[in-house]
Amino acid sequence: MGMAFRMYERYVKRCLDVMFAAVALVVFSPVFLIAAIAIKLDSPGKVFFVQQRVGKGKRLFRIYKFRTMRSDAPKNLATHLFSESASYVTSVGSFLRRSSMDELPQLVNILKGDMALVGPRPALWNQDDLIAAREEQIRTDGKTANDVRPGLTGWAQINGRDELDIAEKARYDGEYINKMSFWFDLRCLLGTFLPVIRAKGFSDGGHSGK
Numbered sequence: 001m002g003m004a005f006r007m008y009e010r011y012v013k014r015c016l017d018v019m020f021a022a023v024a025l026v027v028f029s030p031v032f033l034i035a036a037i038a039i040k041l042d043s044p045g046k047v048f049f050v051q052q053r054v055g056k057g058k059r060l061f062r063i064y065k066f067r068t069m070r071s072d073a074p075k076n077l078a079t080h081l082f083s084e085s086a087s088y089v090t091s092v093g094s095f096l097r098r099s100s101m102d103e104l105p106q107l108v109n110i111l112k113g114d115m116a117l118v119g120p121r122p123a124l125w126n127q128d129d130l131i132a133a134r135e136e137q138i139r140t141d142g143k144t145a146n147d148v149r150p151g152l153t154g155w156a157q158i159n160g161r162d163e164l165d166i167a168e169k170a171r172y173d174g175e176y177i178n179k180m181s182f183w184f185d186l187r188c189l190l191g192t193f194l195p196v197i198r199a200k201g202f203s204d205g206g207h208s209g210k
Helices: 003-027 029-042 091-098 106-112 128-135 166-179 182-198
Strands: 048-054 060-066 116-118 151-153
Touching (some): 003 116, 003 182, 029 060, 029 091, 060 106, 128 166, 166 182
Antiparallel strands (some): 048 060
């Protein structure tokens, strides 16, 4: 890996993440307020959903989301793994998921250093198959797809989102860690908007948690 690559990964990327997340939190603060009110009016329960995910170096961290499912939904289980998962999704939650607005609280995770703007999406702590598949994605410096900060969006997200199987997700994550750069991150960010607007590759059973 070249000097420019290492400098970007170690210093520039993190600085850009912090600046973007700080500005975005201010800009989207009215959205946070409206979403919080809508969630509380729609169903009983907390506004935010907190769940353990796998972070950089396979260390666990607490990810933040807007709650999109009823409080009695199974915890710590990807929603495609339990029956009738769509029936647990609230009316407001369905909109938040399809617009990907349920992910906005992860801007706080970025500020805390748990996540980056762009990177492999954080796996659930018990998604052993995905974690193992990412461990096989190794670049020339010995780092794997589990050794970088997970992202709010990523290369796999704009190439299929929930439609990808485990092997495909891991392959895209491996491609990302090898191509990581300012321009590639920018490409991922710009490529996120259209699929989100069109809800492309989305399925209610593909999201984890509630």
